[in-house]
Amino acid sequence: MPELVIVGGGFAGLWSAAAAANVRGAGDLRITLVAPDDDMVLRPRLHRLDPGWSRVPLKRFLDPIDVGHLRARVTGIDTATRQIHLDDRSIAYDRLVLAAGSHLVRAEIPGAEHLFDIDTVDGAARLADHLRGLQTFTAVVIGSGFTGLEIATELADRGQVVLIERAATVAPDLGPGPRPVIEAALTELGIDVRLDATVASVHADGVTLADGRTVTAQVVIWTAGMQASPLTAHIPAERDALGRLKVDSRLRAHHDVFAAGDVAAAPADLDHHTIQSCQFATPMGKAAGHNAAADLLGLPLVDFAPDPYVTCLDLGAAGAVFTTGWHREVQLTGSQGKDLKNTILDVIHPPLDDAHEILRQAARQSNGVSG
Ligand SMILES: Cc1cc2nc3c(=O)[nH]c(=O)nc-3n(C[C@H](O)[C@H](O)[C@H](O)COP(=O)(O)OP(=O)(O)OC[C@H]3O[C@@H](n4cnc5c(N)ncnc54)[C@H](O)[C@@H]3O)c2cc1C
Structure with a gap:
């Protein structure tokens, strides 16, 4: 056969x-x-x-x-x-x-063994366990792409967050469309954003930046690449x-x-x-x-x-931003964006135990809703 x-x-x-x-x-x-x-x-x-x-x-x-x-x-x-x-x-x-x-591309910096990530289910579980053991914490999130923004805004409810970005703007790959919404969310959530900043090394108690400054943190999360x-x-x-x-x-x-x-x-x-x-x-x-x-x-x-291409970026307690098109024109923000994000996180779960439904969805090229 x-x-x-x-x-x-x-x-x-x-x-x-x-x-x-x-x-x-x-x-x-x-x-x-x-x-x-x-x-x-x-x-x-x-x-x-x-x-x-x-x-x-x-x-x-x-x-x-x-x-x-x-x-x-x-x-x-x-x-x-x-x-x-x-x-x-x-x-x-x-x-x-x-x-x-x-x-995720591994970080090639001294002390990389101290880094956490949310690339795999094991990585996310390790981070969740580590955070459970802390009364209060400061988290450094390295990279302000899609994943960096989602984990930084998610954690802002639970502790202090410092977001480190090598570029001169946040979300450099997402373009100017959603950036004002993202910047407003980071401000609303009290996230300390450091632009033009590169992490030179990681330690058990934080990071050292390329300019010699240090940031003390109980958890450092790598999201870049x-x-x-x-x-x-x-x-x-x-x-x-x-x-x-x-x-x-x-x-x-x-x-x-x-x-x-x-x-x-x-x-x-x-x-x-x-x-x-x-x-x-x-x-x-x-x-x-x-x-x-x-x-x-x-x-x-x-x-x-x-x-057609869309994105829906979670912004923690500040909601979410939904964009359409390759220029990422903002369509929904705040709680409306969040409702759509939650719907997307539901519908990406494949059907189980039901051959008819699995095969029916497989025959449909459209995602229905995606992000
Ligand atoms: C934190 C995070 C948030 C994200 N958020 C979004 C989002 O909001 N919206 C969105 O559209 N996308 C998002 N993505 C991206 C999305 O998850 C990926 O694009 C998607 O999972 C790709 O699907 P895939 O099937 O190609 O690969 P994967 O989901 O990576 O699956 C790969 C599979 O291949 C298996 N595999 C790997 N190597 C081997 C091997 N050598 N032999 C056999 N099997 C192997 C793995 O075990 C796994 O089963 C996110 C990704 C991450 C990490």
């Missing part, structure tokens, strides 16, 4: 599996998802520091749609022999969907600065290999490529899974056609 193998059990991997299962009705096909853990992690929920709320049992998504889960970490991919390598053996594929996601899975280097195809494979409009990266989610850069519209986000990872997964299965069974492939 032809073998479709999906590497990764995040948004892209799960929705690849379900979309491929929809195509399987047209012919014989075995679908196997390879991921090292029993749970999918809803990373957009991690800043709320409730790690249990971020876990989704893979079994309850995959079993109903008859997709196998191989609990293993992929160490290599050989596209010439069409095999993936695991720690103890290799398995063959006829078509591969690479959906192994991304990870994401990189695609190193497995992308095993595919003989062009990659971008984030290590993502450049895929075509059908999400094909190389002959028998499709790629989706944070490992892939796909055309989102005529002028833009996808960014690493679950709002793109989900429809990319659906298109890649459909196309890998259809390619194997000799059926027509579909073009990846995502919903």
Whole structure:
């Protein structure tokens, strides 16, 4: 029987599996998802520091749609022999969907072992445990991108927060559209923002900046920089600065290999490529899974056609800011933005135990609501 193998059990991997299962009705096909853990992690929920709320049992998504889960970490991919390598053996594929996601780029500064992060469920759990043991605290958050802003504003309710940004403005990658709303939120929450500041070293009791100043803190959180899975280097195809494979409009990266989610850069519209986000990872997964299965069974492939780009940034007790378009025009702020953010954090949870509902959602390219 032809073998479709999906590497990764995040948004892209799960929705690849379900979309491929929809195509399987047209012919014989075995679908196997390879991921090292029993749970999918809803990373957009991690800043709320409730790690249990971020876990989704893979079994309850995959079993109903008859997709196998191989609990293993992929160490290599050989596209010439069409095999993936695991720690103890290799398995063959006829078509591969690479959906192994991304990870936070490690800080290369002295004392980096003192840093916390919210990149993984274990990282968020470690931070939550550490904070539980403190009566009061000052937290240094390094980086004012999406993740830095969400964790800084979340913590501002519980302690003092110092937000350190290397650039001359907060949220340098989010552009000028939402910046006034973000700045007002940081002021409202009493967050101490240090711009043009670089952390030179980290200690058990805080950080030293490049200009020699120190900030005393009981917790230091690193949020700066994401990189695609190193497995992308095993595919003989062009990659971008984030290590993502450049895929075509059908999400094909190389002959028998499709790629989706944070490992892939796909055309989102005529002028833009996808960014690493679950709002793109989900429809990319659906298109890649459909196309890998259809390619194997000799059926027509579909073009990846995502919903228009939006963002919804949590701002803790100051609400949230929802923007539309690549210029990020502000549409909702405060409690209205927060209501939408909470809705998004609900709807990103995949359906469980219900094959009909899983396959129905897999057939729908639109996210409904995304952020
Ligand atoms: C704190 C935080 C907040 C975020 N907030 C938002 C938000 O508000 N909105 C938004 O759109 N996006 C947000 N994102 C980004 C979003 O979470 C990612 O873009 C999304 O998770 C990408 O999905 P993915 O399936 O490509 O990868 P991932 O979710 O990273 O999943 C990758 C999967 O691959 C598996 N894997 C990795 N390596 C291997 C290997 N070698 N072998 C086998 N399996 C492997 C992993 O175990 C995992 O199952 C946030 C991210 C973080 C960290």
